[in-house]
Amino acid sequence: MSNFWDSIKPATRxxxxxxxxxxxDQKNLAxxxxxxxxxxxxARRLRQNCPCAECVEEWSGKRTFDPEKIPLETKIIEIEPVxxxxxxxxxxxxxxxxxxxxKHLRELSG
Ligand SMILES: [Zn+2]
Known part of the structure; x- marks a missing residue:
């Protein structure tokens, strides 16, 4: 049941x-x-869902490639924190x- 107090609570952290x-084997991230x-x-799922401007058209939000074409054996070579x-x-x-x-990583994993 939602009420006034729920509506003013801060967004979920x-x-x-x-x-x-x-x-x-560099194919899985835990x-x-x-x-x-x-x-x-x-790694493949991350690559398929890359959010950068090269991979997603800014104006339409459409992917610029066919995710199925991303090879199954896709690896992660390096991880860097931002x-x-x-x-x-x-x-x-x-x-x-x-x-x-x-948020994105949480949605893509699990
Ligand atoms: Zn990208």
Whole structure:
């Protein structure tokens, strides 16, 4: 039931990843969140959902490529933090401009 007090509560806080582990084959990312949840996401899924301007048309929000064409064996070569709000990945195809914030990573994993 929603009431006045619910409507003025601050927006739900976005969980923050406290640990990020790349699997030995570099195809899987395991995330541990500050609310205790543990999630996983494949490098391929991250690459398919890259939010950068090259991968998503700014005016339409449409993907500029066919996600099915992203190879199954997609790897993550490098992970770098962006401030304390996001991660950026270098993928096997050397694409590395996408900034994945915690909210997006949480949606894509788990
Ligand atoms: Zn991209």
């Amino acid at each position: 976005v969980p923050v990843a406290v640990q990020v582990d790349l699997s030995a 995330l541990k969140w500050d609310d205790g949840l543990q999630t996983q996401v494949t 401030g304390n709000y996001a991660l950026t990945f270098t993928f096997g195809d050397l694409h590395r401009v996408g900034i994945f914030n915690w």
